[in-house]
Amino acid sequence: MNKKVEEILNKQIELEASSSHHYLAMASWAESVGYGGTADFLYLHSDEERQHMLRLVKFVNERGGKVVIPSLAGGDISFNGLDEVFQSLLEHEVEVTNAINEVVHVCLEQKDYTTHNFMQWYVSEQLEEEALARSILDKLSLIDGNKGGLYLFDRDLANFKVDSIANEPNE
Numbered sequence: 001m002n003k004k005v006e007e008i009l010n011k012q013i014e015l016e017a018s019s020s021h022h023y024l025a026m027a028s029w030a031e032s033v034g035y036g037g038t039a040d041f042l043y044l045h046s047d048e049e050r051q052h053m054l055r056l057v058k059f060v061n062e063r064g065g066k067v068v069i070p071s072l073a074g075g076d077i078s079f080n081g082l083d084e085v086f087q088s089l090l091e092h093e094v095e096v097t098n099a100i101n102e103v104v105h106v107c108l109e110q111k112d113y114t115t116h117n118f119m120q121w122y123v124s125e126q127l128e129e130e131a132l133a134r135s136i137l138d139k140l141s142l143i144d145g146n147k148g149g150l151y152l153f154d155r156d157l158a159n160f161k162v163d164s165i166a167n168e169p170n171e
């Protein structure tokens with residue numbers, strides 16, 4: 001496998017793993033403060049990010065590259081509210097999108113069209129994930145801290161997970 005491509009795919013493996021870890025911390029916080037629907041959504045999102053990491057791990061191995069499994073930093077993470085959680089999630093997804101664009105760029109530079117083709121799934125996935133995060137933030141903005149609104153928001157967020165499962169590829 002091309003060394004530059006291998007290197008940037010390992011960086012992406014680390015970023016997907018840290019996304020999973022970050023969303024796990026968010027889920028745990030949401031659960032601890034009584035937002036059960038939000039916690040379910042975020043636990044699932046954390047699982048999805050782990051799947052994103054695994055797809056990359058398996059791809060690099062299949063192509064004869066070397067995978068470096070990253071170690072992850074932990075810590076006591078807390079948030080001031082759901083707005084902060086989802087703002088952080090959106091910022092994280094934008095960072096992932098930029099990283100994926102960079103992977104695609106390196107693939108083209110190195111003329112690795114197989115990996116370029118493989119990465120197209122991630123390009124589409126990022127479009128959906130950013131749109132989802134933005135739509136959740138729009139809802140929170142409308143609710144504007146109203147307690148009844150937050151109760152309904154949390155209850156409804158459990159339904160979002162059905163959509164995101166449906167968007168997973170059948171591989």
Ligand code: FEO
Pocket residue numbers: 016019048049052093096129
């Ligand atoms: Fe796998 Fe949401 O980035």
